[in-house]
Amino acid sequence: MPQEKVYLHVDRSYYASGETIWFKSYLTIGPFHEPSLLSQTVYVELVNSDGEIIQNLKLYSPDGFASGQFDLPDSLSSGSYLIRAYTNWMRNFDESYFFHRQINIWNNESSEDVAVHQGDIDVQFFPEGGDLVNGVLSKVAFKATGPDGLGKVVKGKILDGENVIAEFESNRLGMGAFAIIPQNGKQYKAKIEGLNQDIPLPKSKDTGIVMTVTNSPRSEDVIIKIQTSDNLEKGTIFLLAQTRGLICASSSVDLSEKIMYAKIPKKEFPSGIAQITALDKEGNPLAERLVFIDHQDHINLTISTEKYIYAPRDSVRVNIQAKNKEGLPVLANLSLSVFDSDQVIENENKENIKSNLLISSELKGHIESPGYYFNPNNPDREEALDFLMMTQGWRRFQIKVLLKAESKETVYRAEKGxxxxxxxxxxxxxxxxxxxxxxxxxxxxxxxxxxxxxxxxxxxxxxxxxxxxxxxxxxxxxxxxxxxxxxxxxEQFYQSPVIKYLWTSSYHPSVDKKNSFVSKSIERQNIEKAYNFDDSDIALEGVEVQGKKIIERYSGPRIYGEGSVKMKVAGNPALENLEHPLDLVKGRVAGVMVWGNGQVWKVLIRGIGSINSGTDPLIMLDDIPIAIENLYTIPVMEIESYTVWKGPDTAIFGARGSNGVIGFYTKKGIPERPIDPVKKEILAPKGYHIEREFYSPKYHFKDLNDPKPDRRITLFWEPYIQTDSLGNASVMFYNHDVETVVQMEIEGISISGNPAYSKFEYTINK
Missing domain, CATH: 2.60.40 (Immunoglobulin-like)
Structure with a gap:
C-alpha cells in the first residue's frame, strides 16, 4: 500500500478576482518521497468556503511533475478559498491525506470578510505515550486552540482539589507540557487564567507502563525510558520504530525492573516523523510516541544575482546551485516564483515543500505555521516541534490492524491516464x-x-x-x-470525493494592506483595458474577397429581445468542446458567477435582487424554462448560441427574471449529415488541462520607453527548472516599473526525494 503525496507550489498566498493562480504539482511516493510513477493523473480543485467546487482540473503527471493555472473570474466574491489536490489512488485512504491549502481572494465590490466567532478556548491534554499511570512520573503535553482553529497563548494551574500541584504556560502556538505523578483515587483538573472553566485531566490507570522519549538535537541517539506500575505482571514487551511505514528498529524489553532504558541511533531513521510503539506479545499497542528526526539532508540552494539593486525594467539573471549535505551537486526539479513583496506580504512561517512532506502530510488536523519548525529565526522551534509530536497524534498506520492482516482492499486504481x-x-x-x-x-x-x-x-x-x-x-x-x-x-462527469476539510483563519495582511492590494489590482485591470499589449501582431497586406453574401439564420431569443450579452457557440471549437452548457458562461460574462460539476451547478448574477429570497436565475432552452439540473442532458455541440439578461433587461420577464436569466439556443433548421449508425463522433469527458506559459514582457533597448505602465504583482513564474550534472541552473526575466523589494521563492525535490526550499531578495530603485 505505497503512500502517494501531492504538494502544490503556488505563486503567492492571496489574489484579486480576475487574476491567475499559477501552481506546480509535485507528486511523490513511498517513505523517501521519490517522484511518483504510480499515478499519472493529479486532480486539482478550487473550492469556496461553502464546500462547493468552482473549478476543477486534471493534470498529466507522467514523471511526478505537472503545472497549471486557475483563471479567476472577475465576479468571484471575496473570501477564503481552498485548493485541494489528490490522485485517484489516494482516495483509498482518508481525505486528510489530500493536499489542502487555503488562499484569500478579494473583490473590490464584495463585503469584508466575516469575523470569526469569539467563543471558548478549547484545551486538550495528552499524556506522553498515551496514558497516565498511578504512582509513575509522567509528562503531559497540552494544546489550546480558539474558535478559529489557531493556537492561543494560555497560562494555568493543575489542581488536586484546592491544592496546586503543577503550573503550565503555553508557547506562542498554544502548546506546552508539565510533569505530574498521579495518585490512585484522585481526579485532577486544570484551571486556565481568564477562563471561567475547569478542565479535567485524563483519568489515570492503576496498572500499565509509561514510555518517555528523549530526542535531544545534540544527541546521536533517541533515548526511550519505560516505567511500570508496582502491580504490573512481569514479562516481555516489544518496541517497534518506523518512519512512513519503513521499519527502522525493533527490540524486546524485559520488565523485570521498574525502570528500563533503550536507545536507537538516529542514523537508523530517515528524516521525518518516527513512530515508536510499545506492544505486548499479542501485538496490542501499550504506548506510543512520535519524535522528529532531522538529519539536515535537505537540498541546499544557493541563489545569486549579478547585483542587489536593479533599475525598473532591467533584465535579471538568477543563478541557482543545488548541493546536498556533503556539498556535492544535486539533480533537482525546481519551481520559482518572483513577486513584489510590497504588494504581497507572505507569512514567513507558511508551509513549504519541506514542512509539508515531513510534517503536515503526516499528522492529524490543521498544522498552524508549519514553516515555524524549520525557521532558524525561531529559537524555540525544536522544543515546539516536540510539543507538536506529542499533541497531534498519528493517523497513517494502525499497528494492530496491520499485524492482523486486516488492511482493507483498494477500491480506487492507480491511474496511468x-x-x-x-x-x-x-x-x-x-x-x-x-x-x-x-x-x-x-x-x-x-x-x-x-x-x-x-x-x-x-x-x-x-x-x-x-x-x-x-x-x-x-x-x-x-x-x-x-x-x-x-x-x-x-458518462461526462467526474464525481469528486466529499470535502471534509475544516476551514481555519487563514493568514492575510492588515485591512489597509488588503485595500491597497485590491485598489492596485483595479489599476492593473484599467491598464489592461487602456493599452493593447499584444506586440506579436503583424500587419498583412490587404486582400480582396469576392463572394455571395450569406444571410445567417437568427439563432437568438425569439420572444424576449436581444438581452444584455449574446455569444455565438457554433463554429468555435474552444466552446463546442466544453463539457456542460454552463461552462460556456463561466468566466466569460462579467458579473456572472458559475461553479459546479456533474449535475450540481450554481449560478449567481451579481447586482440582481430576488423577491423570493433565492439567488437562482431563470434558465431557458429555446425560450422554454428548464431546471438547471437538467442542463447536463444538453450536449454543448448542439448549442448555437446563448444570451444573458441582467439588470434592467430582465424587466420583460417580470418576477421570474428577478435573479437574472440565461437562455440557450440550439441548432435548429440546419440539416444534419447522414451518420453511419455504427460510427459516430461522441463528445469525450474533459481531458487533461493544458498549461499556459506565464507571460513575462521582454524589455529590449527599443522597448524601455514603452508608455504602457507595468504594475505586475507576480513578476515571473517558472515551474520547470532542472539543474544539470553540476547542480546549476539559471533563468532570466525583466523587472516591472515599481520601486520595491522583490522576493523570490524556490521549491522542489531531488530525484532521490530530498526537498528544497529557499528565499532571496533584491531591490528595484530608479
Whole structure:
C-alpha cells in the first residue's frame, strides 16, 4: 500500500478576482518521497468556503511533475478559498491525506470578510505515550486552540482539589507540557487564567507502563525510558520504530525492573516523523510516541544575482546551485516564483515543500505555521516541534490492524491516464448491446487506439487514455455481430470525493494592506483595458474577397429581445468542446458567477435582487424554462448560441427574471449529415488541462520607453527548472516599473526525494 503525496507550489498566498493562480504539482511516493510513477493523473480543485467546487482540473503527471493555472473570474466574491489536490489512488485512504491549502481572494465590490466567532478556548491534554499511570512520573503535553482553529497563548494551574500541584504556560502556538505523578483515587483538573472553566485531566490507570522519549538535537541517539506500575505482571514487551511505514528498529524489553532504558541511533531513521510503539506479545499497542528526526539532508540552494539593486525594467539573471549535505551537486526539479513583496506580504512561517512532506502530510488536523519548525529565526522551534509530536497524534498506520492482516482492499486504481465510461445500447429497442465492442481513437498528443468489450448490461470502460482539453477523440461502437445499429452513451462527469476539510483563519495582511492590494489590482485591470499589449501582431497586406453574401439564420431569443450579452457557440471549437452548457458562461460574462460539476451547478448574477429570497436565475432552452439540473442532458455541440439578461433587461420577464436569466439556443433548421449508425463522433469527458506559459514582457533597448505602465504583482513564474550534472541552473526575466523589494521563492525535490526550499531578495530603485 505505497503512500502517494501531492504538494502544490503556488505563486503567492492571496489574489484579486480576475487574476491567475499559477501552481506546480509535485507528486511523490513511498517513505523517501521519490517522484511518483504510480499515478499519472493529479486532480486539482478550487473550492469556496461553502464546500462547493468552482473549478476543477486534471493534470498529466507522467514523471511526478505537472503545472497549471486557475483563471479567476472577475465576479468571484471575496473570501477564503481552498485548493485541494489528490490522485485517484489516494482516495483509498482518508481525505486528510489530500493536499489542502487555503488562499484569500478579494473583490473590490464584495463585503469584508466575516469575523470569526469569539467563543471558548478549547484545551486538550495528552499524556506522553498515551496514558497516565498511578504512582509513575509522567509528562503531559497540552494544546489550546480558539474558535478559529489557531493556537492561543494560555497560562494555568493543575489542581488536586484546592491544592496546586503543577503550573503550565503555553508557547506562542498554544502548546506546552508539565510533569505530574498521579495518585490512585484522585481526579485532577486544570484551571486556565481568564477562563471561567475547569478542565479535567485524563483519568489515570492503576496498572500499565509509561514510555518517555528523549530526542535531544545534540544527541546521536533517541533515548526511550519505560516505567511500570508496582502491580504490573512481569514479562516481555516489544518496541517497534518506523518512519512512513519503513521499519527502522525493533527490540524486546524485559520488565523485570521498574525502570528500563533503550536507545536507537538516529542514523537508523530517515528524516521525518518516527513512530515508536510499545506492544505486548499479542501485538496490542501499550504506548506510543512520535519524535522528529532531522538529519539536515535537505537540498541546499544557493541563489545569486549579478547585483542587489536593479533599475525598473532591467533584465535579471538568477543563478541557482543545488548541493546536498556533503556539498556535492544535486539533480533537482525546481519551481520559482518572483513577486513584489510590497504588494504581497507572505507569512514567513507558511508551509513549504519541506514542512509539508515531513510534517503536515503526516499528522492529524490543521498544522498552524508549519514553516515555524524549520525557521532558524525561531529559537524555540525544536522544543515546539516536540510539543507538536506529542499533541497531534498519528493517523497513517494502525499497528494492530496491520499485524492482523486486516488492511482493507483498494477500491480506487492507480491511474496511468484518463477513463471513459459509458453504455452501448441497441438502437432498435434501447436495450444493452451485450458483448458489443467500443473503440477509441486519438491523434494528439500521439496516435492511440484501444478497443474494449461491453459487459452483459452494455457497460464499458476504457482506461489509461491520454488526451487534452479541446482535443477531438473518436469513439466507435459495434454490436456483437457488427450488423445491428448501436448508440454510445458516455458518462461526462467526474464525481469528486466529499470535502471534509475544516476551514481555519487563514493568514492575510492588515485591512489597509488588503485595500491597497485590491485598489492596485483595479489599476492593473484599467491598464489592461487602456493599452493593447499584444506586440506579436503583424500587419498583412490587404486582400480582396469576392463572394455571395450569406444571410445567417437568427439563432437568438425569439420572444424576449436581444438581452444584455449574446455569444455565438457554433463554429468555435474552444466552446463546442466544453463539457456542460454552463461552462460556456463561466468566466466569460462579467458579473456572472458559475461553479459546479456533474449535475450540481450554481449560478449567481451579481447586482440582481430576488423577491423570493433565492439567488437562482431563470434558465431557458429555446425560450422554454428548464431546471438547471437538467442542463447536463444538453450536449454543448448542439448549442448555437446563448444570451444573458441582467439588470434592467430582465424587466420583460417580470418576477421570474428577478435573479437574472440565461437562455440557450440550439441548432435548429440546419440539416444534419447522414451518420453511419455504427460510427459516430461522441463528445469525450474533459481531458487533461493544458498549461499556459506565464507571460513575462521582454524589455529590449527599443522597448524601455514603452508608455504602457507595468504594475505586475507576480513578476515571473517558472515551474520547470532542472539543474544539470553540476547542480546549476539559471533563468532570466525583466523587472516591472515599481520601486520595491522583490522576493523570490524556490521549491522542489531531488530525484532521490530530498526537498528544497529557499528565499532571496533584491531591490528595484530608479
Amino acid at each position: 484518463l477513463t471513459i465510461k459509458g453504455k452501448l445500447t441497441d438502437n432498435r429497442n434501447e436495450k444493452p448491446a451485450d458483448a458489443g465492442l467500443v473503440s477509441y481513437l486519438s491523434l494528439f498528443p500521439f496516435t492511440d487506439s484501444k478497443t474494449v468489450k461491453a459487459s452483459s448490461n452494455g457497460e464499458f470502460e476504457i482506461n489509461d487514455l491520454v488526451y487534452f482539453d479541446s482535443t477531438k477523440v473518436i469513439l466507435e461502437g459495434k454490436s456483437k455481430n457488427g450488423r445491428i445499429p448501436v448508440s454510445l452513451h458516455v
